[in-house]
Amino acid sequence: MATPAHVIGGGLAGSEAAWQLARAGISVVLHEMRPVRGTDAHKTATLAELVCSNSFRSDDVWNNAVGLLHEEMRRCGSLIMGAGDTHKLPAGGALAVDRDGFAAAVQSALEAEPLVDLRREEVRRLPDPSWGPSIVATGPLTSPGLAEAIREVSGERELAFFDAIAPIVHRDSIDLEVAWFQSRYDKPGPGGTGADYVNCPFDRDRYEAFIDALLAGEKHAFKEWETSTPYFEGCLPIEVMAERGRDTLRYGPMKPVGLVDARTCERPFAVVQLRQDNALGTLFNMVGFQTKLTWGEQKRIFRMIPGLERAEFARLGGLHRNTFINSPRLLDRELRLKALPHIRFAGQITGVEGYVESAAIGILAGHFAAAEMRGTEALPPPPTTALGALLGHITGGAAADTFQPMNVNFGLFPPLEGKVRKTERKPALARRALADLDAWLARLPKAA
Numbered sequence: 001m002a003t004p005a006h007v008i009g010g011g012l013a014g015s016e017a018a019w020q021l022a023r024a025g026i027s028v029v030l031h032e033m034r035p036v037r038g039t040d041a042h043k044t045a046t047l048a049e050l051v052c053s054n055s056f057r058s059d060d061v062w063n064n065a066v067g068l069l070h071e072e073m074r075r076c077g078s079l080i081m082g083a084g085d086t087h088k089l090p091a092g093g094a095l096a097v098d099r100d101g102f103a104a105a106v107q108s109a110l111e112a113e114p115l116v117d118l119r120r121e122e123v124r125r126l127p128d129p130s131w132g133p134s135i136v137a138t139g140p141l142t143s144p145g146l147a148e149a150i151r152e153v154s155g156e157r158e159l160a161f162f163d164a165i166a167p168i169v170h171r172d173s174i175d176l177e178v179a180w181f182q183s184r185y186d187k188p189g190p191g192g193t194g195a196d197y198v199n200c201p202f203d204r205d206r207y208e209a210f211i212d213a214l215l216a217g218e219k220h221a222f223k224e225w226e227t228s229t230p231y232f233e234g235c236l237p238i239e240v241m242a243e244r245g246r247d248t249l250r251y252g253p254m255k256p257v258g259l260v261d262a263r264t265c266e267r268p269f270a271v272v273q274l275r276q277d278n279a280l281g282t283l284f285n286m287v288g289f290q291t292k293l294t295w296g297e298q299k300r301i302f303r304m305i306p307g308l309e310r311a312e313f314a315r316l317g318g319l320h321r322n323t324f325i326n327s328p329r330l331l332d333r334e335l336r337l338k339a340l341p342h343i344r345f346a347g348q349i350t351g352v353e354g355y356v357e358s359a360a361i362g363i364l365a366g367h368f369a370a371a372e373m374r375g376t377e378a379l380p381p382p383p384t385t386a387l388g389a390l391l392g393h394i395t396g397g398a399a400a401d402t403f404q405p406m407n408v409n410f411g412l413f414p415p416l417e418g419k420v421r422k423t424e425r426k427p428a429l430a431r432r433a434l435a436d437l438d439a440w441l442a443r444l445p446k447a448a
């Protein structure tokens, strides 16, 4: 009998990867540690358990990148989307699912699949090359033994146990009449120009009002089990810094030294800096602005920042327990660990964020592993598709030094050619994506 592939973790990504391998005619052993060993968030032994909300977010194919990703995944024969569609609940434009029915459907599909051997066991070390192609999809709450094994291979700095997410803004929504490009002291630094940051200037009054809003803003609390995971002073939420003193931010992430407002020719009282976040230059990251403010409050309060009054956010900030690797540094374009290429990673541990994105990377890891095992060319999805844009971001497009988990969003897509009206841009990107996806799917080998 041919050697099977191995998938470790039967969550959103691992279930999808195992399904894709089986659909491609390849035997797969799926190792899931629950119920032998639990996590701090899962409550059941069912595969693909949704640990928190029951929403797959917007299902709008033409105006929302996650809606487009849904549609692409459906066209790829996604188990997760199939089960989600079967168990959907009324939720307006969002795809919300009956979590029990959804997870039971994923589990029974995999149990009924003769090519899938489901084993309830914890894998404590990284697969040996004798296992053959393997996919690690153990998620944000990877068990400590395996996390330690990953850390030994990746190095301490490349495996995180908390995400410290600063908001990301679409560059074309920044008011550059107010904000300006300049690096501190005009220093070019390695590979820079001396004008690499967008700077948003505060006078004293606006700074004081901003601090008041941060202090009063509604925040999420840390979960009890999160507080026992150490995190570092270097990634304190901004509102915690503000609580330590009204000037703390002005001497920290909002320090104005080395910056001169191009309009007033003076040093501002305080500055918020944004740094380019992707190779395309479409996204800018608010430097040092990790936060536990609720999403609604972030939008309201961060639009008080001069120059960001009309900011559109590609990602809002957060701070959570989350195990993830520095994929742009550690993985190749086929999600293989460069140091141990028989191992692929999939799901949230690769630095994507969310149920849908995790499952999407599971599809791709399954697809690449299947190609390798069949000896066929591993065709990557075009970068113009949501699948390709997400893959491109985590395996190269994102800045490795500041890499933090990312949802799919239109800022990850290569811009359209020619002039397209702003209101037409998203539908045009979606039309291009689906046409390119269909052409890609037509080139893939069919299951034996």
Ligand SMILES: Cc1cc2nc3c(=O)[nH]c(=O)nc-3n(C[C@H](O)[C@H](O)[C@H](O)COP(=O)(O)OP(=O)(O)OC[C@H]3O[C@@H](n4cnc5c(N)ncnc54)[C@H](O)[C@@H]3O)c2cc1C
Residues within 6 Å of the ligand: 008, 009, 010, 011, 012, 013, 014, 031, 032, 033, 034, 038, 039, 041, 042, 048, 049, 051, 052, 053, 054, 055, 121, 122, 123, 124, 137, 138, 139, 140, 141, 142, 143, 146, 321, 346, 347, 348, 349, 353, 354, 355, 356, 358, 359
């Ligand atoms: C508390 C919390 C709340 C969240 N809320 C949301 C939300 O509301 N919406 C959203 O979109 N995303 C949310 N997320 C992110 C969410 O976890 C991911 O989006 C998604 O579940 C990730 O899919 P995954 O397959 O990568 O990981 P998981 O779905 O977590 O699957 C990983 C699986 O691996 C298993 N496993 C771990 N270690 C081992 C091991 N050593 N051996 C064998 N099996 C192992 C686990 O038991 C688990 O079943 C949340 C995450 C957390 C931690």
